[in-house]
Amino acid sequence: MNNSVKVIQIDGILDSTKSQEFRDKITAELESGVKTVLVDFKEVTSMDSSGLGALVLAFKALRAANTRLVICSINEQVRIVFQLTGIDKVIEI
Template identity: 40%
Template sequence: MQFTVTDQGDGIAVVHIAGRLNMVTAPRLREVVAASVAAGQNRVAVDLSDVDFIDSSGLGALIGGLKTARQAGGDLRIAAPNEQVRLVLQLTNMERVLTAYPAASDAFHG
């Protein structure tokens, strides 16, 4: 699992994830989002284009990141989920909470 954070300016960070977002890697996502928010980037776009699997722990980390960002006056949005990720979001009704955008660049500028 790889995490890359890009500062987009305007308080926006793009967190790109590659690999599986599961119980092993979810805590790292929480840390990355918390660090971005602490650094003043309270609008976080999570790029899921290279995530090939997500489980309930991964969803929990996204929701935790959403809560962290919103407590700092910002938001967390997801971008480019594949079919497996979309299916998990639909089955858990999380697509109502985590709106998916076609690309990370669209999440806050769309």
């Protein structure tokens, strides 16, 4: 099996409730030795500071393990949050 790319799909509002689930998925991928994690935001309607924090922690953990984090399919509301916080300049979208 090819462990080079793994897709993680999340949906709804990425908030404190979903942040732990997201962190657990990232941890599982770190342990699997994957080289790139693609986070599909297609079904994410919005996110709060907890979700943003989880994303930053995921980025740092993956980068420390030489694993790439890529985000795809973001909606306009999430794009604005990324632009306002500068995340779009740090994490590949």
